[in-house]
Amino acid sequence: MGASLDARVVIVRRTGFRLDVAVTAAPGEIVAVMGPSGAGKSTLLEAVAGLVHMTDGRIRIGDQEVAASHPPLHVRPEKRGVALLGQEPRLFPHLTARENVAFGQRSRGVSRGDAGRGADGWLVHVGLPGIGDRRPSDLSGGQQQRVAIARALAASPRLLLLDEPLTSLDPETAGEIRGMLQEQLAEAQVTAVFVTHDAVDAVAVASRLVLIEGGRVSQAGNVRDVLEAPATRFAAAVAGLNRVEGTSHAGGWRGGSPRAPVFFEGVDAASRAAAAPDGVPLVAVFRPGAVRIDQPPGPAGVARAATDRTGAGSWLARVVRLEQTPAGVRVHTAEPAVAVDVPTTTAAELRLTAGAPVRLRVAASDVRLQPGASG
Numbered sequence: 001m002g003a004s005l006d007a008r009v010v011i012v013r014r015t016g017f018r019l020d021v022a023v024t025a026a027p028g029e030i031v032a033v034m035g036p037s038g039a040g041k042s043t044l045l046e047a048v049a050g051l052v053h054m055t056d057g058r059i060r061i062g063d064q065e066v067a068a069s070h071p072p073l074h075v076r077p078e079k080r081g082v083a084l085l086g087q088e089p090r091l092f093p094h095l096t097a098r099e100n101v102a103f104g105q106r107s108r109g110v111s112r113g114d115a116g117r118g119a120d121g122w123l124v125h126v127g128l129p130g131i132g133d134r135r136p137s138d139l140s141g142g143q144q145q146r147v148a149i150a151r152a153l154a155a156s157p158r159l160l161l162l163d164e165p166l167t168s169l170d171p172e173t174a175g176e177i178r179g180m181l182q183e184q185l186a187e188a189q190v191t192a193v194f195v196t197h198d199a200v201d202a203v204a205v206a207s208r209l210v211l212i213e214g215g216r217v218s219q220a221g222n223v224r225d226v227l228e229a230p231a232t233r234f235a236a237a238v239a240g241l242n243r244v245e246g247t248s249h250a251g252g253w254r255g256g257s258p259r260a261p262v263f264f265e266g267v268d269a270a271s272r273a274a275a276a277p278d279g280v281p282l283v284a285v286f287r288p289g290a291v292r293i294d295q296p297p298g299p300a301g302v303a304r305a306a307t308d309r310t311g312a313g314s315w316l317a318r319v320v321r322l323e324q325t326p327a328g329v330r331v332h333t334a335e336p337a338v339a340v341d342v343p344t345t346t347a348a349e350l351r352l353t354a355g356a357p358v359r360l361r362v363a364a365s366d367v368r369l370q371p372g373a374s375g
Contacts, residue, residue, distance in 0.1 A: 001027050002191030003062030003081070003158035009058035010069075011040075017045050019215040024196040025159075025208075027062075032196055032206035032223065033268045035239055041195045045161045048193070049084045050077035060355045061159050073242055081158035086168045089148035091136040097123060097147045098132035104155030122150040125187075127180055144172035149181060158193040160185070165255050167197065178204055199227065199238050211235050229370055230285070233337065241285050244336045245372055248280040253369060256336045257282055262315045281372030290342040290366035293331060294359045295350055313364055319356045322347065333358065 005025040012018050019040035024158065035041050039370035046052045048059055053074055059067040061082065066075040072193060080313055083104075091100045101119035106112065120132050126146040134266045136144055145165060152160060165181075166174040182205045194206055202209050202223050209227070211234065212218040219231040230236035236243035243263065246255020264284065296316055317333035324330075329347040331340040342352075352358070 001189045003027060005048070005059075005159055006192060007048055007059040007063055008045055008057040009054055009059065010044055011052065012055045012305060017215060019096050021210075021212055021215070023193065023210055023217075025191050025193060026039040027191055029188075029208070030185055030194060030201035030206045031208045031210060032194045033210045033212060034196060034199070034202065035212035035218075036234055040215045041212055042163055044212070045084060045163050045193065045195060047083050048051065048159070049161055050075060050080050051084075053238055070197055082161060083155055083157035084161040084163065085148055085165050086163040087165060089136070089144040091140075091147060091151075093136050093143055096133050096135055097128070097139065100136070100147055101151045101154050118154060122154045124182055125153075126150045126174075135165040136194065140173075142169055142177060145169065145182070149184070150179070153184060153190065157190065160190050162192060162194040162196075164197060166196055166201065181205060197336055199240070201334060203227075205351070207332070209239070213260045218329070236285065237339075241287060242291070242338050244284045244338065246284060247278070247372075248282055249278055252280055253284060253367075258317060262313075262336065264313055264362075264367055283370045283372045285368045285370055286362055286366050288330060288339040290362055292361040293340050293342055293346070293350065293352075294361070296357050296359045312358060313367075314361045317358055317360050319354055320360060321353060321354055331358075333360065334347060352357075 004027050005023065007024070010020045014133055017040070021040065021044055023031065023033070023044065033041050033044065043052065043094040046281055047054055047067070054067055054069055057067070058065065058068045058069070061080060064075060066080045067073055074184065084180060092103070096105070098116055098119045101122050102115035105115040123132055126149055128143060128146050131139065131143070136147070147306065149165070149207060169177065178201060185205065194201060196202060206223055208221065209223045211218045211226065212234070213232060219226055219235050226235065227239040228240060230239050233243055244255045246253050246262070246324060253264040254262070316340065317335060320332045320334045322329055322331055325341065328341060328343040329350055331342060331347065340360065349356070
């Protein structure tokens, strides 16, 4: 069983960036951490691992305090019982796969024979039986990452830190290693903090999710709870949802922008809006696949955006960019920022390009209302 983690990490850079994040994990628990680039996720792991010094805060792993600002304390990385695995396997090129996996045990005085036998066992666990005598240069990227995972787990760490270990792998290999990682972490009952950019990792591997934005925790909780009720636009993007802020209005909901207002009546959570006086903050949440997209009527569609209010759940917008998806095309529009999933044929038929005006429609039954920020 892994050790518990109780950390509050404050790091202030000369650039003005400030990381101020608290994260906890119970023994054997896996916590996923997500956030946009530059949010401070890797810096958090580096601080817990002891690779960077904190400006303020305190870190406790199990019953051992390993870092503190007052009085100053900084336990060396190799004394923390922490293993850090990143995007690159960083295997020793001159050692075989077996020797790489056995390295941690050998450094603690375990005999070569016992460490080698233990390493072979871990190679079997991660799906690589019989490759013990091969060097990293003879292995594929996915195989190297599996060896790196085996090496980390073989060291029996009190805490495992994973910094986007699947990012550099192709989707099929990443999926295979994700499944293997889930199985091995559960079997070994390792405490882990898993930084990832993919919600699938959080859903498949972790029990709790922490979102970091701008150096602070923006939302945290059970993975399902966070994804079902995103508190920020980033959280909504992680969950694959649109999130549009608005207010209760005349027994319904109004949001969007003054130039392109959005109205809903009869929303499935309309009872929340109907029971509220006008102006109560409410957030509309809906799937990109629930949005229908058409060209606006006539060449004056864009000019009419300021006055067009032709129906609840319908509004004019402008395309910002297009992204290829496995199922087709994701169309991003602005004011309000909304993503729309359409087949490639639809994108071609409507001649969707950046700057093109479009009309968006969402059925009220596909919209869920959540409490918004109260100011």
